[in-house]
Amino acid sequence: MMTKIAFVRKKEIPPSAPPITEVGLIGWLRQNLFSSWLNSILTVLSVYFIIIMLWDFIPWAYGGHWNTKSLRECLDLDPDVACFSVLTARWKQLLFGLYPAEEYWRPTLTFIFLLLAIVPILFPKFFRFFWFSIIYPGLAVWLLWGGSFWSISIVYVGLTLGALFFLTVIRRYLKNYMIAAILAFLFTALFFLFISNPLVGLLNVILPISLPFVESLKMGGFTLSLIVGVTGIVASFPIGILLALGRQSNLPVIKMICVGFIEFIRGVPLITLLFVASVLLNYFLPPGTNFDIVLRVVIMVTLFSAAYMAEVIRGGLAGLPLGQHEASASLGLTYWQSQRLIIMPQALKISIPGIVNTFIGLFKDTTLVSIISLRDPVGLASTIRADQKWNGIYWELYVAIGFMFFIFCWGMSQYSQYLERKLKTDK
């Protein structure tokens, strides 16, 4: 006998709640920690190892001494716990290096302003305060290095005048961006060559505002890490974008320059570049030029991470379907419009993990400047350990330094995850 193949649904089945073992805490535990015998064993083992590690670490750290005069004293009291007294005694040095003690307020204020200046960049709803992010670099340089307020401000004045000149030429006279840019460049150069110095001199006489000068070799500790790290991050990002675009360019010369630069910089260890910055660069520069050592290091670190950044962004660009380029072209957008509005927003979004990876790497690589005898926290750790009182200490110092770096890097990673969630548009 044949079975009937005709079938018609008689009643609709309404949706119902899932079984209790699949939801809530129990469901989560079952799914994530105890989903099979093997997973249950691994869960128990992992918990066991975590407990063992904390078993020793917590009493060591919690019972640590904070107020002894030397390592000897710590060991005499209790050799089994941490001797954080070294931090109590030397924390100012770890934060500010050799910066003059009576001027500590300056790097502190610079740091507070830094936190304020990055808010408009990180969170678009505060974008109306972006002007502060723009004046921040000048403000930071003035606060950290000191000198006349006017000699920093004049840079802003010159650049603003140059930009206005450019816009005026474009609006009023000719609509050729290339020629306008060259004219604006000449205008700005003339301003800095002939007008800015007398003007600064005049302003210094009329209204002298200045801070005591602090030389670059005095910069140290986390102040130095942040100077190099933050400048490197901010500067390497746009350079990386341009290099990535250049590498994809149809113009062979631009492409060759970008590929050559990226491959060369990536192929050379950062330490080598830092040595070049500290020693060799003087051979290439005209005799008598004294190129600031921190600036040289910042440039090298920037170029180094820009090369990595370019490759990360190129990965993002490669991940975009060709259709996006075609669609934006078919709407009549120019190359730069389509890069800015369509391609880059998407390519950068894909590259967020890689970009933040490069940022974090750069920030930690700033510790390499200790090799060329700049006093970043790691360099200072050696200095502190050379002191008779703290000779032989290492755990406490490096744990503290590591912890500080961890806070910054973890912050960057958290922000990137927030950004990825926020930019998610497919659900």
Place this chain on the structure above:
Amino acid sequence: MEKTKINITDEVAIHISDMNKWFGNFHVLRDINLEVRRGERIVVCGPSGSGKSTLIRCINRLEEHQKGSIIVDGTELTTDLKNIDKIRSEVGMVFQHFNLFPHLTTLENCTLAPMWVRETPEKEATEIAMEMLEKVKIPEQAHKYPGQLSGGQQQRVAIARSLCMKPRIMLFDEVTSALDPEMIKEVLDTMIQLAEEGMTMICVTHEMGFARQVADRVIFMDDGQIVEQNEPEEFFKNPKSDRTKLFLSQILGH
């Protein structure tokens, strides 16, 4: 169904003469001659690899031709970037895979080009965009992202996005090929509506029902050449060339 022919004018919208294109050594388009008049609706069909997509992509310079000339709205396509951008802003294109901008909402997809290319104020651009979204019957999806829409809805947004530039010519490149059967109709209906309003259109498509209903002319291509062109009635009833007969029997045969 009667279709309106009153729209076709004598004005030449696109003039292609002796146009040739190669991909490397592969001669993909050979001696293409084609004149499209304003208001004319053309369907281009042919087997895959026949060069039909390449042909319409040459019209807005997504592909560069190597010989012959293409004149769109009186402007010849050369390497001059300004001309190219100008022509592209007058010629709308809809793609097989929609190519919506996934990081922008439906509305932003529609307002972006008018605001940046035409420098339309945001308010006006939004009004135009809503009008176009209404025309393709999805104004309620304006604030959603493309990833949240169905294929058919995405394609209609893509059409609206092109229309926001108030193009004088529309190119459709196999716009229903990537859609589920249930969604093809909603996109075709939009295109039919557009055709009835007198838009100059060139559609690469295999939807022969659509060709019958709206086309003023059907062009059959094979091996990079125009093999046959005719009014749809004649084209389907009395194909002249053997290649056309074979093609039609293949696609209409079941």
